[in-house]
Amino acid sequence: MHLLRNSIKEYAWGSFSALPAFLGRPSPAATPQAELWVGAHPLGSSELWVEDRWVSLEVFIAQRPEEALGVGWRSLPFLLKILAVETPLSLQAHPNLQQAREGYAAQQALGLPPEACNYKDANHKPELLCALSPFEALMGFEKPERLLRLFEALGIADLKEVLRFLRLEDESVALRAFFESLLCWPQARRRALLECARGGLLRVCEGEFASKAALALRLLEAYPEDMGVLGSLCLNLLSLGPLEAVFVPPGCLHAYLHGMGVEIMASSDNVLRGGLTPKRVDVEALLSVLCFESAKPRVQQVVVQPGEACVLEAPVREFGLSLVRVSARAPFVPSRLGVELLLVLEGEVVAQGPWGQLRLKRGQSAFVCASEGPYMLMGEALLARATGGAP
Numbered sequence: 001m002h003l004l005r006n007s008i009k010e011y012a013w014g015s016f017s018a019l020p021a022f023l024g025r026p027s028p029a030a031t032p033q034a035e036l037w038v039g040a041h042p043l044g045s046s047e048l049w050v051e052d053r054w055v056s057l058e059v060f061i062a063q064r065p066e067e068a069l070g071v072g073w074r075s076l077p078f079l080l081k082i083l084a085v086e087t088p089l090s091l092q093a094h095p096n097l098q099q100a101r102e103g104y105a106a107q108q109a110l111g112l113p114p115e116a117c118n119y120k121d122a123n124h125k126p127e128l129l130c131a132l133s134p135f136e137a138l139m140g141f142e143k144p145e146r147l148l149r150l151f152e153a154l155g156i157a158d159l160k161e162v163l164r165f166l167r168l169e170d171e172s173v174a175l176r177a178f179f180e181s182l183l184c185w186p187q188a189r190r191r192a193l194l195e196c197a198r199g200g201l202l203r204v205c206e207g208e209f210a211s212k213a214a215l216a217l218r219l220l221e222a223y224p225e226d227m228g229v230l231g232s233l234c235l236n237l238l239s240l241g242p243l244e245a246v247f248v249p250p251g252c253l254h255a256y257l258h259g260m261g262v263e264i265m266a267s268s269d270n271v272l273r274g275g276l277t278p279k280r281v282d283v284e285a286l287l288s289v290l291c292f293e294s295a296k297p298r299v300q301q302v303v304v305q306p307g308e309a310c311v312l313e314a315p316v317r318e319f320g321l322s323l324v325r326v327s328a329r330a331p332f333v334p335s336r337l338g339v340e341l342l343l344v345l346e347g348e349v350v351a352q353g354p355w356g357q358l359r360l361k362r363g364q365s366a367f368v369c370a371s372e373g374p375y376m377l378m379g380e381a382l383l384a385r386a387t388g389g390a391p
Helices: 018-023 057-063 065-069 097-110 144-154 162-167 171-183 187-203 210-222 228-232 283-289
Strands: 002-005 007-009 035-038 047-050 053-056 078-085 091-093 127-131 135-141 235-240 244-248 254-266 272-275 299-301 308-312 319-326 340-353 356-361 365-368 376-388
Touching (some): 018 078, 057 065, 144 162, 187 210
Antiparallel strands (some): 002 365, 078 254, 091 254, 135 254
16 A cells, blocks of 8 residues: 555636645645546646655556556556535536547547547546535536426527427427527627526526526626526536535536535546536537436435445446545455555544555545555544446
8 A cells, every 4th residue: 555645736616725624735725726636647647655755656557557456457547536616617528438439539530639629538537426515516407398497487588489499399309409509509699698698597586496597697707608608507406415426427418516525537538518618618529429318416325334335336347436434443444356546535544454554644545556455444534445447
């Protein structure tokens, strides 16, 4: 087991205080800190302490893949993160594995420069998020009949013609036609339409649609010509409590809004955006991967007793995530199946194995090679335990 030193990503939507507080560093930070990366991603690999020096985890794995990962994997197939979301992220979705492979291959064949590419690699990017604080997100489409009530209540005259799409019998066709019409609205007419929408949003700021209207008004201040503001109204507004989790499958349109959480994902940079961002937006590419089915996100409740682990459901082969709680009277001895990352979320823990002891406090993490033997966790702590699946 090796101590890790991890990288922090500074994005505009991050928090000045959440990650510094989590890591026990001076707060507020000079710049917004959005993500703590724990893993071997090429754009921000952790470093591990081995043979009395810090070594890139990416390089360590490349030099001894079977020892580090076990048979089958050549690189760490997942990335573990702590997210600190202060302001909303973009409307986005991730492709499935086939879409990623085909999209990446097509771009390579055309020889496109990186800034013109939607696909950064040939992998999919399913995600699992577990909230560490109250966490808000937009996720998945609402039912067409509810959207029809909302947009009729807004009273936007220019949208009257496209509202007919929401009355179509086929739900998938209805959602796609309406959502596409919003995001593809003529550029020259967007500001006027959204100014009209502002009045409607102010009218519905009480009652059934109050929360979504208030969010859309905030988004409108930041993006006065972005049709993603109205697109956000098409999604479920999700509020997670601490230690509630949600899986984000490929093709699920979503946007994280506010809060802190631990996230695990397949190692990929494939993000297709539809608005609410200064980054690259490609509506056609986004529409090609979206799942146009209404569904309430399934929230998983994490209940973990001392000395036990609560495994979160994620129907993917690249990773597994569990939360582990230990106490003075209840240590934890895991079943070793392969490579692991341990990240302390609360308290302090001592890991003991044939190699000796490693003490970790909140915000610290460790890498466990697939070839290592059993170990035991002792102390008073809550940990995230990321594991690799079968290749």
